[in-house]
Amino acid sequence: MNTAIAHEFVKMHGLGNDFVVLDIRRSGLTLTADAVRAIADRRRGVGCDQLIVVEPPRGDNSTAWMTIYNPDGSESGACGNATRCVAWLLMGETGADRVVIETRAGLLKAETRGDRMVAVDMGPARLDWRDIPLAEARDTLHLGIGLGPLSDPVGVSMGNPHAVFFVPDVADVNLSSVGSGLEHHPLFPERANIEIVQVLGPEKLRMRVWERGAGITQACGTGACASLVAAARRGLTTRKAEVVLDGGSLFIEWLADDHVLMTGPVALAFRGTLDPSLMA
Numbered sequence: 638m639n640t641a642i643a644h645e646f647v648k649m650h651g652l653g654n655d656f657v658v659l660d661i662r663r664s665g666l667t668l669t670a671d672a673v674r675a676i677a678d679r680r681r682g683v684g685c686d687q688l689i690v691v692e693p694p695r696g697d698n699s700t701a702w703m704t705i706y707n708p709d710g711s712e713s714g715a716c717g718n719a720t721r722c723v724a725w726l727l728m729g730e731t732g733a734d735r736v737v738i739e740t741r742a743g744l745l746k747a748e749t750r751g752d753r754m755v756a757v758d759m760g761p762a763r764l765d766w767r768d769i770p771l772a773e774a775r776d777t778l779h780l781g782i783g784l785g786p787l788s789d790p791v792g793v794s795m796g797n798p799h800a801v802f803f804v805p806d807v808a809d810v811n812l813s814s815v816g817s818g819l820e821h822h823p824l825f826p827e828r829a830n831i832e833i834v835q836v837l838g839p840e841k842l843r844m845r846v847w848e849r850g851a852g853i854t855q856a857c858g859t860g861a862c863a864s865l866v867a868a869a870r871r872g873l874t875t876r877k878a879e880v881v882l883d884g885g886s887l888f889i890e891w892l893a894d895d896h897v898l899m900t901g902p903v904a905l906a907f908r909g910t911l912d913p914s915l916m917a
């Protein structure tokens with residue numbers, strides 16, 4: 638471990654879902670959960686919704702491995718907005734217009750769609766209760782749980798767990814008061830990301846999110862994918878929709894092979910150097 642070295646980072650976001658991106662492909666840094674929490678702290682660290690570590694590829698078919706940490710120090714298998722950001726950085730390095738990134742959710746293929754727009758194949762939506770995972774066998778189309786005004790979500794795994802609740806109007810739900818209770822519901826042994834979704838039309842959804850390990854964020858890429866899959870499964874939309882989040886829109890398509898394609902913007906805010914004390 639080389640925690641004494643000051644590490645350079647890039648601060649990026651996708652629709653206001655913000656990330657500290659640490660490229661350790663040459664430095665070989667090992668991060669503790671305490672270091673993740675310190676870097677993600679918005680007052681004493683840099684501050685972010687997720688800390689993203691770019692590592693050397695583990696297989697032959699990708700450019701890099703990406704590890705995703707939430708600000709509470711926990712690790713997630715997937716992050717849609719960060720995948721676009723990291724893909725954009727890696728494509729910028731080589732000048733290529735496509736790249737493959739390895740994650741715990743598998744190999745994710747990304748390609749540029751013009752100026753700071755990136756499309757990522759987020760892999761297949763997984764709908765079996767064991768994949769989410771749930772604590773017991775249930776029909777993932779009707780999980781049958783609820784809290785306050787929210788009831789009966791759809792369960793979807795995009796490499797991370799999601800519970801999608803449909804509501805008449807997202808503005809009427811106090812997400813801060815129900816988010817944590819649903820994230821920690823006993824049905825979700827690995828906790829869950831919680832989406833509330835309003836159907837605006839057959840190809841348009843409005844979504845707000847309470848992210849596992851992070852709380853309310855302005856956008857969640859995997860949450861947008863899970864919401865479109867849940868809406869299409871319930872017959873509320875077609876398999877393609879614009880998902881309007883607090884931070885802006887993502888364009889999601891659930892392809893015939895069950896893979897979910899996500900297209901949206903990336904933004905680079907600044908570059909900086911982490912003080913070694915944050916990693917001690």
Ligand SMILES: N[C@@H](CCC[C@H](N)C(=O)O)C(=O)O
Nearest residue numbers: 713716717718797857858859
């Ligand atoms: N912001 C993300 C999801 C980040 C991980 C999530 N909080 C989890 O714990 O699964 C996205 O854009 O998908």
